[in-house]
Amino acid sequence: MWKVVLIDDDERVLRGLKMIIPWEELECQWTGQARDGVEGVQLVKEAKPDVIMTDIYMPVKNGLDMIEELQEWGYDGQVIVLSGYNDFEYARKALRLQINDYLSKPASRETIRTVFRQTIARLEEKKQEDQMEREWLESMMTDAMRINWALIREGNSHSSGALSRANVTDRFLTSNQHLQDSIKQADEKTAIKLIRTIYEVVENEPYHEQTAIQLGIQLWTIITYSLYEIGIRLDDLSLSDDDIYNRLSHYQSWNESVQLFEDIVGEVCQSQQWDENLKHRQLVEQMLESIQQRMDENITLSDLAEELFISRNYLGRIFRKVVGESFKDYLLRIRMEKAKKMIYEGSYLIYEISEKVGYTNPAYFSSAFKKYSGQTPTELIQKRARIK
Template sequence: MWRIAIVDDERHVLQGMKRVIPWDELQAEWAWEALNGADGLEMTRLSQPDVIITDIYMPEMNGLDMIERIRQEGYNGKIIILSGYSDFEHARQALRYQVSDYVSKPISVPTLKAILTKVINELSEEEESRLRRLELEQTMVQYKPFIEKEWVRSAAIGTLERNRDGAAYLPEPYTYWTDCSHVTLGIDLVRKDWARTLSVSDWNLFRFAIGNIACEVARQGFPNMEYTELHSTRALLVLHPPSGAGQQEGMTQSLRGLGIQLIDSIKSCLKLEVRIGIGRFKEAWTDIPYSTDEAFQAIELKQERLSPGYELYRYPAEIRTEQPDAAPLLPAKFLYKLAGAVKASQELEAVQLISEYITELKASKDLITKDYVQLLGSELWGIVTYSLYESGLAVEELFSGDQIAKELMSLSEPDQLTEWLSGKIGAIIHDRQWKGSSKHRQIVDFMTRYIHEHYAEDVTLADLSDMVYISRNHLSIIFKNITGETFNTYLTRVRIEKARELLLERKMLVYEVAERVGYKNIPYFSTLFKKITGQNPTELIK
């Protein structure tokens, strides 16, 4: 109900207004009345109505002075002046105080009704706008972690939008980057055939676990750091040691130790093998993408191994002459964009990226042998298939491994590779298994990332339903169709996986771990833990 107050020194006017205003029709109610501006000011301070109708000439304080004071004190409601005097100067002042209407007495009932209807409609529109803005602000708060993570990823691979002056924007949480050095560690999961047998949810769970381990290990020596997933089997640690750290002798040893610890921890906890590459130090944060490319090129080049028995490499100070048939060094920015285009079913974008990359390759490389073309084709096909696999599509159901191998062996020219790969991507995107479901896959990708960020909170399917504007029942079906399991089952497995990692560190008691991952009921947590892992939580901390 909208609340209307009247300030007038004539009692018969107050009584008459009460009687003629169509309260029910306007969905309004009487707020209060006052006989002069001073009382009106005091009443407004005590109880702010939505609309104030006021006279001008009144004892103690006139209407315009009252309006000036309540505006100065922050009153934002609507004001209607109803006066027996028509004065240009008064009208000018009224405009300055944002008065909605200035009407001369006497006023007819239809005119009063029309003015109040107009003012209340304005109030309704403003309220709707305020609620939409509030909803948007709440949505932005919910999405802020994802926006920040996307920004970090863009900063790391070089896809940031630039301002008109060519400068890149640095958000508030990352302004400290201007005072640091920067170095990246590329993490590349060694591809194994058994990985293709995993469900989408299992694959997401492995990536979640790798991210947890990488962050836990890295923060011990580098508190200022970010972790971001790139595509398929690749992820990145961006470290920010003190400025000039690249010149310090001990920093290389620290990075070497971090790399070894990452490889050992991931192998011990997850039975997975990773390769680590270390890029060069950069003083400007806008040069981080160069360090990213260097980190992954270090893995491919394998020219400077930092520790025997470990797939741990540093980008060499001088690159030895590249062999004509050496493995291609693919830019992280190109690979990320290609993987994203394929997952989003953006055929034209994917084909254009491949065409532009091959064109640049031909312009920069004097000799492109048949073996190089086939190696490049194999690498790009691997990126495409793993990107699709992340979304739940097994490419083997469309093309057999033998067929792909045979077709790759027939390629000898870069343009042939462009045509072959473009054709394959088109066939996949237009296949019935894939067509029409890319939006669902993007929604499920958002849901899994949200779970990974908020597993310790009271996360419900209803919350996510509100975020993506899809009914809860339909969203539940979409999630299960893509991942093969229910939303609650996946949430539980994420929590238990995080609990297992915390228990293995042996730094916390069982009840502390349970609370850390979102469980207040310790017996229930223990039951779930044993059901999923086959062990009691107490067994892991002995």
């Protein structure tokens, strides 16, 4: 069930929303409500909802300040704003916070239901993608760990104990995400420590070549997948699958395997730093080109991250580093500048300009435009007419 919290200082609105939202149809559950932003922060931290529906203008702390605090805390769920308070500063801040949906009061029952259906659809899609990725990773980790344990026990029958499949697999799964993170961050020290932790399970057992090969392939899979996630391909490294297999096939001790992967991690982490600026510029160039081609779409950083096969947060940091401003600020600026140009051309109506720069709601576009330029599109059109 998807968890939803409602935050509004109007009790009638809260009651109405609970009646309007098709909870059962969307497999949602009401998880709580709050009457101001301070209560809302506490509620969200405790309930950890998938969806927040909030008003903006509330006592103690307004809805957008609340969302900003929650995002800094780490909340990354869906946010729907339902507000009757029109203020250009709030509209700009809503843009900056990338609110998922922004509705004006009064909103019809069907509008609210439609927005909720779209919100849950986004959550379902993300859940499916996360599940597919998780299953892929786990299958890559567990399938390669399906070692012939009978053969191992037979080969080690003289040993006082046999390798524990569960222990190896558990250690591997536990270390996996941390190892991925450390490689993405080029944290060589932590990555090596995690690799040693994985091999601790087998280091006191007699060396077994097939186990070493499969365990090594498993580690190599994690390393290459981590690189893939941040846009670095194997072509950038002087290593290949065959190289790893051949080296592992000729080793005769666990220490040799550990040393191999310590060396690999060192090369990987350094390679990320060798040509980092060039790779970053190339990624950002792709983003800029995509933005120009799809200005009329509701393009988001998450969309581009999925297309470039890289995490959203990482891509955001790269963009700011290369361009010198955040993705949201850049996108707003180029949209507003294009809108200005179209207004001065005098060939478009306001709603047409709004659509061509990615805003489906002309009123919302006008609010954003005035905050950016100091005047509404209509005022700028009138100014242009006087000049002529």
